[in-house]
Amino acid sequence: MDDSSDSDLILRARRGESEAYGELVRRTQTAVFNVCYRLTGERREAEDMAQEAFIRAYERLGTFDVERPFLPWIRRVAANLCLNRLSAQTPDQAELEEERDKADIGEGPSSLVEQREQSWRIHTALLALPPRYRVVVELRHYQELSYDEIARTLDRPMSDIKSDLFRARKMLAEKLKDDSFL
Amino acid sequence: MIHFSDETLNEYLDNALVSAVLSEAESHLAVCPECAGRLSELRNLFAEIDLLPERTLERDLVPRVLSRLPESVLPRSVRWLAAAQILAAVIAVVIAWPLVAVVLPVEMIPQLPSLSEIIASLALRFSTLGAFQLSTYSFDIPSFSLGIPSATLAIALLGMSLLWLFSNGLLLIPRSRRHP
Numbered sequence: 001m002d003d004s005s006d007s008d009l010i011l012r013a014r015r016g017e018s019e020a021y022g023e024l025v026r027r028t029q030t031a032v033f034n035v036c037y038r039l040t041g042e043r044r045e046a047e048d049m050a051q052e053a054f055i056r057a058y059e060r061l062g063t064f065d066v067e068r069p070f071l072p073w074i075r076r077v078a079a080n081l082c083l084n085r086l087s088a089q090t091p092d093q094a095e096l097e098e099e100r101d102k103a104d105i106g107e108g109p110s111s112l113v114e115q116r117e118q119s120w121r122i123h124t125a126l127l128a129l130p131p132r133y134r135v136v137v138e139l140r141h142y143q144e145l146s147y148d149e150i151a152r153t154l155d156r157p158m159s160d161i162k163s164d165l166f167r168a169r170k171m172l173a174e175k176l177k178d179d180s181f182l
Numbered sequence: 183m184i185h186f187s188d189e190t191l192n193e194y195l196d197n198a199l200v201s202a203v204l205s206e207a208e209s210h211l212a213v214c215p216e217c218a219g220r221l222s223e224l225r226n227l228f229a230e231i232d233l234l235p236e237r238t239l240e241r242d243l244v245p246r247v248l249s250r251l252p253e254s255v256l257p258r259s260v261r262w263l264a265a266a267q268i269l270a271a272v273i274a275v276v277i278a279w280p281l282v283a284v285v286l287p288v289e290m291i292p293q294l295p296s297l298s299e300i301i302a303s304l305a306l307r308f309s310t311l312g313a314f315q316l317s318t319y320s321f322d323i324p325s326f327s328l329g330i331p332s333a334t335l336a337i338a339l340l341g342m343s344l345l346w347l348f349s350n351g352l353l354l355i356p357r358s359r360r361h362p
Contacts, residue, residue: 033239054247
């Protein structure tokens with residue numbers, strides 16, 4: 001494993017060393033995949049979107065400030081990419097059901113099953129949100145960006161971001177409350 | 183008693199309230215069970231959202247990403263500019279070389295063909311392909327009315343070209359290697 005810093009790897013990748021970029025991908029691929037998985041809800045699609053995000057980031061590597069950390073940037077690239085893709089399509093509920101089967105919720109000790117059920121409830125509640133709400137929850141809760149950073153990432157006014165985030169949380173709370181009575 | 187809006191409570195938990203409103207909110211929450219209750223519900227929701235675990239990646243994305251990378255990360259305009267700069271530097275060196283040979287001792291100068299010799303050689307090659315022929319060609323460094331000797335001008339040109347090549351090389355060295 002290459003123990004070079006991220007900034008060194010970026011500079012080497014800019015010079016055309018693809019192995020250096022490969023090391024950056026290796027270090028960050030799980031985090032980027034999780035961004036895409038939370039936003040798309042489907043494993044294969046999330047892998048494809050993560051792959052696409054790395055290629056998009058490579059094309060923009062020439063303009064990236066190497067003094068800044070790579071991971072937050074690539075996660076924002078992935079979130080934006082997923083938002084654009086989601087805005088152009090409607091979620092396929094059948095795929096979600098298929099994914100649920102794969103999660104093997106019903107196996108293992110009861111505490112583990114309960115934990116998986118709860119994760120699944122949150123996951124489906126998130127996926128029930130419109131894409132523009134989903135992405136602000138992703139950026140605020142999982143990437144811990146401020147309102148201002150989210151506004152700059154999505155190139156939207158901060159008032160819109162606040163409003164979307166509050167509505168998203170309200171919808172999530174209602175959805176989770178409804179699910180707990182089922 | 184005036185209660186806080188949901189927006190304010192959201193901003194409170196997001197650490198987005200300005201200090202004046204923040205102290206007001208804290209004072210109010212300490213004495214208002216209704217707002218404190220709503221804040222508690224919102225805090226529980228935040229905790230629930232944060233409970234979502236990270237999923238493991240079952241496939242290594244590296245080979246697939248590397249197989250799809252474009253050839254260069256430099257913008258096309260920069261690549262053309264770099265190519266033009268290299269060409270200009272090479273021409274400058276070729277123009278200056280015969281005059282450098284005049285100024286420096288002969289044994290220090292590798293014998294390179296002058297621009298006129300290169301052009302004559304190319305013309306000879308072309309002449310074998312058709313009727314076109316450039317039998318003689320003489321090239322003179324343009325004279326300037328600034329009182330700068332041509333040799334000095336040529337050496338300055340050569341020096342600038344070498345400096346340009348050296349500086350561009352430096353820029354390509356990773357920062358950490360320049361400042362360990």
